[in-house]
Amino acid sequence: MDIRMGFLDIFKKGESREERNSSSGSVKTTTANVNSNSMEQLGFIKENCDMIAESDRQIAEAKVEYQAVTSYLTDMQKIDMIPRDQRENLEDAAKKIYNLTLERNKFQENHTRILDRQYRIFERYELQIPKELPSIKEKEEYQKKIDKDIEYLENEKHILAEEKEDIIGKQGYLRSIAIATSVVVVLLFMLFAFLGRDDNLNLSIPFLLTVLMGMASAFYIFMETRKNNYDFQLVQLKQNRQIVLMNKVKIKSVNNLNYLDYTYNKYMVDNYEDLKSLWDEFIMLKDVIKRYQSNTEMLEFYNKELVDELNRFDVADAEIWIYQPLAILDNREMVEIRHRLNVRRQKLRDRMDASMKQKEESLELINSVIKANPQYKSETKRLLKEYGIVSRGSLKVEE
Known part of the structure; x- marks a missing residue:
């Protein structure tokens, strides 16, 4: 043994x-x-x-x-x-080994969220990521604006639908007024015809008032109907415009989200903040690995120095x-x-x-x-x- x-x-x-x-x-x-x-x-x-x-x-x-x-x-x-005068190189090597070992232990205790696969991806796109980070942040901010536009257009869609229903309700109300006014005028004319048999009664004024009432009602209904038709057409134009804008915004949203989803999947992250955090960690980890390699080389050198001194x-x-x-x-x-x-x-x-x-x-x-x-x-x-x-x-x- x-x-x-x-x-x-x-x-x-x-x-x-x-x-x-x-x-x-x-x-x-x-x-x-x-x-x-x-x-x-x-x-x-x-x-x-x-x-x-x-x-x-x-x-x-x-x-x-x-x-x-x-x-x-x-x-x-x-x-x-x-002898004390011959220990200088030995103690120097021992001191270096002790300090390098402590430093090495700290390196080994370093914890990171980056997966091995992610580290290899970041290493492959090391020159590209710094350029993509501002673009990803800009795209995320742009997506927030798109979402606000979609929310605004959805609200506008509901408002226009309510306005359209309101115009249809007004038109139905005018139709009811027209029917009621026509019935009243016909009944009054029939009453005037019946009462007109008596030569002693002068019905010219009631007749004229009835005619004026019918004309006034007809004019009011005509003007309101014309206004409702104009408002209805205007609402339809606004709805068509809202649909066109919504389609444009949705296309922009789809294209923007496709870019973001592709980028997130490419770097195995959830958002810009996640990518930024992992990228900073990657930079730090690269420095740690570099220092670890340097530490290993120096440790091997001083290990040899120590062994040579002791063999002496x-x-x-x-x-x-x-x-x-x-x-x-x-x-x-x-x-x-x-x-x-x-x-x-x-x-x-x-x-x-x-x-x-x-x-x-x-x-x-x-x-x-x-x-x-x-x-x-x-x-x-x-x-x-x-x-x-x-x-x-x-x-x-x-x-």
């Missing part, structure tokens, strides 16, 4: 493995029942062989980690021992310090890391001791079974060889 992998895993190991080791270290060992049958005895030996194999695996893994931690602590001592002082794993440059700059951070590593190393020692103790107990139990049951010696040797215990010299079964 690579030592560097052990370095990177130093602070990522959980307590679950240690708890498992502690529990396995405290496995209750009981004296084998030497009078059990062969299957039970061989099964007992097999279980203990499993424990020995697991203990060996745990010990090997812990040794690799222990070696990594020890190497890490040795590197820390080498860094601490670098024989640090075994210089690359690990790329991820914790603050420890090189701040002694308190270095002390804290050293403390954590010492704690980790002590836990690894305890883990190896527990695994070794478990292994020894299992070996003693197997030996006790073999001594108590020599008839199982050959089968036991086969099991030990299968687990590789004999070949490793962990246990020897005498003939």
